[in-house]
Amino acid sequence: xxxxxxxxxxxxxxxxxxxxxxxxxxxxxxxxxxxxxxxxxxxxxxxxxxxxxxxxxxxxxxxxxxxxxxxxxxxxxxxxxxxxxxxxxxxxxxxxxxxxxxxxxxxxxxxxxxxxxxxxxxxxxxxxxxxxxxxxxxxxxxxxxxxxxxxxxxxxxxxxxxxxxxxxxxxxxxxxxxxxxxxxxxxxxxxxxxxxxxxxxxxxxxxxxxxxxxxxxxxxxxxxxxxxxxxxxxxxxxxxxxxxxxxxxxxxxxxxxxxxxxxxxxxxxxxxxxxxxxxxxxxxxxxxxxxxxxxxxxxxxxxxxxxxxxxxxxxxxxxxxxxxxxxxxxxxxxxxxx
Amino acid sequence: xxxxxxxxxxxxxxxxxxxxxxxxxxxxxxxxxxxxxxxxxxxxxxxxxxxxxxxxxxxxxxxxxxxxxxxxxxxxxxxxxxxxxxxxxxxxxxxxxxxxxxxxxxxxxxxxxxxxxxxxxxxxxxxxxxxxxxxxxxxxxxxxxxxxxxxxxxxxxxxxxxxxxxxxxxxxxxxxxxxxxxxxxxxxxxxxxxxxxxxxxxxxxxxxxxxxxxxxxxxxxxxxxxxxxxxxxxxxxxxxxxxxxxxxxxxxxxxxxxxxxxxxxxxxxxxxxxxxxxxxxxxxxxxxxxxxxxxxxxxxxxxxxxxxxxxxxxxxxxxxxxxxxxx
Numbered sequence: 001x002x003x004x005x006x007x008x009x010x011x012x013x014x015x016x017x018x019x020x021x022x023x024x025x026x027x028x029x030x031x032x033x034x035x036x037x038x039x040x041x042x043x044x045x046x047x048x049x050x051x052x053x054x055x056x057x058x059x060x061x062x063x064x065x066x067x068x069x070x071x072x073x074x075x076x077x078x079x080x081x082x083x084x085x086x087x088x089x090x091x092x093x094x095x096x097x098x099x100x101x102x103x104x105x106x107x108x109x110x111x112x113x114x115x116x117x118x119x120x121x122x123x124x125x126x127x128x129x130x131x132x133x134x135x136x137x138x139x140x141x142x143x144x145x146x147x148x149x150x151x152x153x154x155x156x157x158x159x160x161x162x163x164x165x166x167x168x169x170x171x172x173x174x175x176x177x178x179x180x181x182x183x184x185x186x187x188x189x190x191x192x193x194x195x196x197x198x199x200x201x202x203x204x205x206x207x208x209x210x211x212x213x214x215x216x217x218x219x220x221x222x223x224x225x226x227x228x229x230x231x232x233x234x235x236x237x238x239x240x241x242x243x244x245x246x247x248x249x250x251x252x253x254x255x256x257x258x259x260x261x262x263x264x265x266x267x268x269x270x271x272x273x274x275x276x277x278x279x280x281x282x283x284x285x286x287x288x289x290x291x292x293x294x295x296x297x298x299x300x301x302x303x304x305x306x307x308x309x310x311x312x313x314x315x316x317x318x319x320x321x322x323x324x325x326x327x328x329x330x331x332x333x334x335x336x337x338x
Numbered sequence: 339x340x341x342x343x344x345x346x347x348x349x350x351x352x353x354x355x356x357x358x359x360x361x362x363x364x365x366x367x368x369x370x371x372x373x374x375x376x377x378x379x380x381x382x383x384x385x386x387x388x389x390x391x392x393x394x395x396x397x398x399x400x401x402x403x404x405x406x407x408x409x410x411x412x413x414x415x416x417x418x419x420x421x422x423x424x425x426x427x428x429x430x431x432x433x434x435x436x437x438x439x440x441x442x443x444x445x446x447x448x449x450x451x452x453x454x455x456x457x458x459x460x461x462x463x464x465x466x467x468x469x470x471x472x473x474x475x476x477x478x479x480x481x482x483x484x485x486x487x488x489x490x491x492x493x494x495x496x497x498x499x500x501x502x503x504x505x506x507x508x509x510x511x512x513x514x515x516x517x518x519x520x521x522x523x524x525x526x527x528x529x530x531x532x533x534x535x536x537x538x539x540x541x542x543x544x545x546x547x548x549x550x551x552x553x554x555x556x557x558x559x560x561x562x563x564x565x566x567x568x569x570x571x572x573x574x575x576x577x578x579x580x581x582x583x584x585x586x587x588x589x590x591x592x593x594x595x596x597x598x599x600x601x602x603x604x605x606x607x608x609x610x611x612x613x614x615x616x617x618x619x620x621x622x623x624x625x626x627x628x629x630x631x632x633x634x635x636x637x638x639x640x641x642x643x644x645x646x647x648x649x650x651x652x653x654x655x656x657x658x659x660x661x662x663x664x665x
Contacts, residue, residue: 231437237393238432239452239503240425243417253442328442329487 001325004333008318012311019310020072020303024065027299034297038081055081068303077307078300080293087304091286095308096179097167098278098285102270104205109212110263114252116213117220117259121228122247132217139214148207148280155203165282168197204281208274212266219262220255227255256327264320271316272309340408340511340543341367341390347402348382348389348567357615359385359398361567367511372537372544374558374575376551376590380612382567383547384433387513390545391430392420407511426456429504433516435497439488445472446484449503456507467506475502475532494525501532508540515547530557551594555579563587566613566623569642572649583650585628622652630654 035048035057043051052058056067071078077087116136120129156164163169167181172193174184182201185193227233228251236250237243275287286305293301325331348360360382367373375383388394390405392412405412407428412420432438440448446468453464465484472480475498488496497517504512514533518526534557537544546558554561554575561578563571563586571584582588592606610627619625625635634653642651 231432231434232440234393235432235438235500235503236440236451238391238424238430240421240423240455241451242421250440250443254440330441330489 077304105208108209113216121224136214145276223255268316342406345403374554377564429509430513
């Protein structure tokens, strides 16, 4: 098992090399020259040339990549053209917000997705099933930003129940220890801050969860429908096991593998930053920030974020594969099979 | 009398029409008796057993008749009361040992589940009972194998585990649905021998569903021959093999290969195919394959009649006609 994990982690190297080369080239070929954007429209020719020289943009592209790579190996991903702060710092100041939102969203999505999916499968073709599938259809079809706006109008605008933007009331903001406000506020023992952070999370997390929930619901339903037809389910019923237990203990555990796959992939994409949701709810996460940096040609930041997202995807897939082995004893990552 | 099935009819409502998988059948099983139900695929054997267990899946439904277990009508029992019977007093072995065990549960947990459910034993006692029953069905080093997952066992071992699971709570009636079909011949014999031993030991009744007449002759006390959801013939095993009355039974018996037959004759075969259940012949369902079919057979359904305890559904033996077995 350990050998397998190490092997998979080593596979991260070629992935990251490939991803970094592609993003490096794309930024330099398709993005506008950052110099005039950084220095302003009225910058002199000399100032632009000097800036390009300082930032190494006059070197041949392979040399630029070489410098970038050697820097990256020592943990130096460069500095932002605008803030002059190290990219790692820039990302780290925003990433916890994205993680917090993504995790709350995936918890909501998984819980409701699995519950609705299971009940829909058990009560196939019932009113509940049809209603569940209708909600799932809306979930996959409705643009998240639009749903977000609707939620804001209803719960924030009309009912004044929940805040519509930001992560927390700035006056309550806890000291940044982990960067996760829910955890930081608990560590500081500040319950007001905790509940305020939670209230801020509800709307964006719900909007974000809707799409993932719809996908998880549909996957759960079809996987459970398939599992409930299996012979061993009939065996369990023949043993006199109550139906609820048959579904929860016998069927769900077997039907969980495709569900876990979908949840893992969804979480991976949520962690990459939800651009539209973050924009609608003014959530200070990585997604909206990255788009801003792409538009401003802030090469080092964009490269850093893309590498991070690629790493997350690879790790997410590895975690999903490890969960398979935990769920199904037939799956083993022994030395021979790898 | 342990089990009495009275005029049981089970139908499947399909889009293309209604299929009567089991059509008005009645039979009984006594304590400690082994009753074999024989028939081709689609004759309604498995549906009969699932109807008794209350495990029919949609679109299948019992539409007529009653099933009495110890004189209690099973249809009057609540879901919970039925669950208490299932796996406890009436249990079942299925024909697919490879797929009938839960792949992600250890063997012991699957067996312990029903023991803890029905016998209300503690975990420790349930485990002891599990290992004991695994030993009874002939699983070597049972205490260790109990920790295995199904995929770590062979087909024969899995069928033993299935059998152990069915026997775990000392049932009074065991329904064995083709318990040996998926197994090779030596394992078949072992499983049959095991059923036989269990019957002796626990005085349990067995309803043995099979299409293998060899198995029937070895194990059964009494035999029911089914065809297209109907009982064609019923007799004790010796009578049936020595003096079969229904042309279908005769055909089945003739198509068993005989090892001591030296002639170059080809093996007998019942001609034709089982009729499409959506398009049954008007009269006797076997009439279009029967070598002795008469005009009347294609028009009317013969009744099952009792001739000194030997029941048969055929006009050749119709008392009113005064007909007798012509062989």
